Amino acid sequence: MSTKRTIEFTLNGRAVSADVQSQWNMVEMLQGVFGLTGARESCGQGLCGCCTVLVDGEAVTGCLSLAAAADGKTVETIEHQEQGGQLSAEQQAFIETGGFQCGYCTPGMILMAKKLLDENPDPSDDDVRHYLSGNLCRCAAYPEIIRAVKRAGEIRRG
């Protein structure tokens, strides 16, 4: 039922290759081949954002994206946000403001926060709500997440 192929792409700044089954999605590849568990499946429909990864800089839902489609692309995950032991501005801000409870949705929220701040360094509450509206948090840490994103903007602006 399935065919295997070898793909090559850039994962978190490094050139990698992987043998992937045609039916695998991005999350299965990241977890199964690379041991990266920050992108997680939850709703399985691309509605909750727990599986968010960045492909060529665009946020995609890893549970709906085929792994094979990463061939030749640049993939970035939550595991690449901490550099040399230094947390990113978004990660620091999520800790400072308590922007999570169970933490399952947090990687997706943080990647979306980074994307938003790349595009809009000083977002309003409403900007944050709109940009992150594809991400769900069942613990409902939404007020703290909005504060975290704005705080991350402050940290980034210095």
Added chain:
Amino acid sequence: MAARGTTVIGHSVPRLESRDKVTGRAEYIHTMRIPGMLHAKVFRSAVSQGRIKSIDTADAAAVPGVFGVYTGEDILKVIPEPYYGPAFHDQPILALGKVHYVGEPVAVVLAEDPHVAEEAAQLIYADYEELPAVYDEIEAMTSEAIVHDELKPAGTFPDLKHLAGRKDTNIALDYHLRRGDTEAAFAGAARVFEHTFRTQQTMHTPLEPMVTLAEQREGRLVLHSSSQSPSFVRIEIARLLGWPENKVRVRVPFLGGGFGAKVYIKTEALAAALALLSNRPVKYAQTMEEQFYTISKHPSTFRIKSGVDGSGRLVARHCEVLWNGGAYADIGPRVTQKSGITAAGPYDIENVSIDSFALYTNRPPAGALRGFGIPQLVWAYESHTDLIARELGVDPLEYRRRNILKNGRPQAVGTTLVDTEIDGVLDELARRMNWTAPFGRGEGSIRPGRGIAVGFKASISPTTSIAIVNVNADGSVIVHCSTTDMGQGSDTVMAQIAAEVLSVAIDKVIVVHPDTDVTPYDMSTLGSRSTYHMGHAVKLAATEARDKLSEMAKELGLPEGSNVPVDELFRRKYGMQAGNVVGTGSFIPPYKPTDHETGQSPEATPYWMIGATGVELAVDTETGHIAIERLITVADLGTALNPEIVATQLSGAAVMQLGFTLTEEMVYDGGQVTNANLADYKIPGFFDMPGIMENAVVEAEQKSGPFGAKGVGESGTFGVSPAVANAVHDAVGIRIAEMPLTPEKVFRALRDAAGQALEEA
């Protein structure tokens, strides 16, 4: 505040696991893989009630890559009596003989590749002789359709034993409370009010779906599981297998949410049986859809009747509550009883009668969801209270104040209310809402309204927690406890308690995640019990360790109160950095069981949790849409041990309950749930947040609690639904008595009120 002068308690220490959560490194079983593991995919029943005539697994077994296909008959080879459950041993690991709801597990495929297992599971065919089914809790009281042939209560709870062997009934448990003379009081009442309120079936939807990975090691079973109840899982799996407890190991890292979905036993029994049958590690990871077929929140029907005297004082109340428990009891009978005791609300009423029934129906099972039944009760009694106040022409807040239960007075169950700040909660709510000031009524089609509600909860009792606190030779501390951190921050609070007792900095303390090989027994992480029960156990264990350190200092000839650091003590005793000191603590609060006839107990709960909600909203009369403009949560949780975590518990609970109030509902076609996914089952997102959210804690102290604390995880849910319904009534004069308050329901009620009823769709 009791916390004053302390160094760690009462401070908003950041969560211990913060860094792991923001880097994606935090461990969840749903992402766990081990070499050689097989994936399990379940084939589920398509009928509500029926006898299994045949199951054809040949096509599935022939799919290349399939390791094996198993049915209930196969499970019998490793577990001869494969029925499990915390209250009743009624749930088979895979259906045997009969199926009882659409979505019940019937067969399972194992394969290395989950896609292969999934494809193969779709090639299983089952043939059933369909039997009459019942879905509604009212019908289930008297229906011809009987879900189970015979009741099978577990031995766990002595107060359920009398139910053994009952036949021809769907009533899994009936709880009755009798206080005073309700009949005479109704006869003498100046006015009597009677209403019926209903709630819908909803689901927890933890974003990490339920999962267990089971493996055999050294002749034992190891279950890596997303469980809120590791100790119970160990006992239950050991019971099913006839093994000693120490041959089963249950380990739980972080949970991606729980909310009651993951209490007691869910995916564990199937994974355990499959690991034994296949002799391979087996991962049974549910999808979001499968969670809807596994556990839910009870739909309920609550008929409530109250009598008042000439001054409007409540003198009598009768409550009849029907809990729709679905096809398997899960913890429903405990919800019926343990929440049933508070069905009459936090009011001082001399004459109360309560009849609370747990019912079997042919729906997916219902259990505990953030409140253990309390939100369903508060929905009814606080909607009812508001209607009485309106009828009597008394301000709803004032009416509550006149009738509220005070400290020192017995609650209907016969247990005295102590250490609550219920008046303070109402005062704080009134202050924040500026209740006595005029409230704008708006104009046109957008109509503002406001409403309040207050609820309370008795802690599930009696329950035990045990902890171990280990002080290392360098003075660092390891806390061993089986409380599961599912986002509520229990690791952090337990570390705070140990740090406080041992006078060490918080970063000197780590908390071992539940692992039944090394963390001692805990009843479960549920019912807002951990801070109080496990907090006590950790405090006792840390105190014992501290006393042992003092003893050590004395042995070494140091004067009492000497300031020699802990690492120096160990060095002097052992001549090097060596040794450790272990303290243990075991806690069970005092409890007296409720009398079977009267439902009375002088000690039914160790503490009472209070939660109140104020809502300001606007109803769009052209669409029926409700916009929540302000949501205020006020709680009495004793002393807040970590104020920021407490605030997020309150707001998180309130928003979750707002979802249940406005949008969430499992929709059925017959017995088939038709919206078992997050596209069609709408949980709150960023745009569903109230315009303003306020969370307030009144200053209080639970004298019996660790550092004055009691529980908080559920209190934010209590008042939300009735406060919204009361505010809608305030805005547009209509009363919605059945949750959820969808725009369609509101719009239809508006048209009904205008004498222009819409036709049924």
